[in-house]
Amino acid sequence: MDKSQITQAMIDAYDEYTHLTLDRRRFMERLTALAGSGAAAAAIAPLLAANSASAEIIASDDGRLAAKDVVYGGSSGEMKGYLVRPKEATAPLGAVIVIHENRGLNPHTRDVARRMALEGFIALAPDFLSPAGGTPDDEDKAREMIGTLDPAATAANAEASLQFLAKLDGANGKVGAVGFCWGGGLVNRFATRSPELKAGVAYYGSQAAAEDVPAIKAALMLHYAGLDERINVGIDAYRKALEENGKTFEIHVYDGVNHAFNNDTSAARYDKAAADLAWQRTVDFLKKTLA
Template identity: 75%
Template sequence: MERTPKITQAMIDAYDEYTHLSLDRRRFMARLTALAGSAAGAAAIAPLLAANSASAQMVAEGDSRLTTEEVSFAAPKGQMKGYIAWPKDAQGQLGGVVVIHENRGLNPHIRDVARRMALEGFVALAPDFLSPDGGTPADEDKAREMIGNLDREATVDNAVATVSYLSKLDRVNGKVGAVGFCWGGGLVNQLAVADPNLNAAVAYYGAQPPAEAVPNIKAAVMLHYAGLDQRINAGIDAYRKALEDNGKTFEIFIYDGVNHAFNNDTSAARYDKAAAELAWKRTVEFLKKNLA
């Protein structure tokens, strides 16, 4: 019987550095080889650290409870495309939720998250922020490179346009929240600063905005952090203080002993089912409260 390779925290940290800072695969594999003790060990471990797009989806693409569409809409910095889902049997208008992808772009996992959100009773729109550059490529490293080259101000403008588009759909009650993961969590924080019409902002392990920008936030804010995520967690205290000092409505949750990307069930090494389910429950309750 084949044994599952042992994955250490140092390996997870090396992968995090590779995917968020260096994007140097050769250096990452050399480091992983040293940590694993052999090239064969590194080759076996690397796929467990990465997200597996072939992993089973929690909500099937053709789920009969949902209506889904590919949409396109105008934005200040180029045409935006996205994936939208809502409950087929919805009575009346619903709150809208923008689901913002990680630095891998709009992939099958984020489409699945949008469907999960729709089943919770929302109109969920997952935009592709690489739309102006031709859309998310199949190659994740290429997607990360493209996202790293995005103009932040233009991207925030496109996020504001996405909120506006969603809020005006007939099936939406006019209230919109945003939930984002990793790169998308950071964008949610920036969106909350930029858009006074955003009603709720949920950031999963996302980079924090500058403290001096926090007074501009009008949305209620919920922040989820992984206890082992030292890179992102370094900014928590300053963000918390700015939110407190400016009288903002916010909640912060830190999940001990789990890693960055703990919500991503396609990443075997970093996904934490208990933390993901608790954070999701809190997120859904928060959105229902603020988007009703």
């Protein structure tokens, strides 16, 4: 299947399926109508979805890194996560919480944590579905479980993750967070609740409520996809609230790209140019704020 045959309407239908009210059956019905046949829809659907088989850009056994699964105290129980650090670090490092999409802690998020560690940070990718038993293999089930999480408890588990990182041997005590999709929204909400968060980077995440913005202490970098109408509707109000409250922030909108443009396991939505630029901006920002 040629990627050029995938239309914006197909991508929008997939976004509605994964984030709003469209169920799997109705999504496939709509995709079939857009593609012209069931066979074409069946070929297109995997290109819209994330492919876990292509998630490993940095090998899990990369010799430059020390990586392990960890368990630490959450707000009301155990949290599980994936901790990665550079092996050859000689000085204390800034630490970054890598917050997953609405699919939970999957191979792609683990790979992003390894990429972050190679940039010179200690990276922790928490499984925010830990209170519900952990991330399942079934992505549809993971999305359902994400929808049942209590927002306040989830933010408290983000704070527990921060405290775990801040006290690690080899860490310099400064902690930032980077999140994608659902994780981007959590970064924004977490920033309104954590006076110790130094930096927050939200990729195409829902915005914090304007009345909560005065509590933000962290510097923020906000990445948005130009074609992401669902999320972008909140940009102007968020910008206004951040400006009026004197917050330190940057907003970057990448024209002509879709929600999830950073996720290189999704062939239809990934945009390498935008992803590379956003990643470099993110790394430079975190190096500056967590030094």
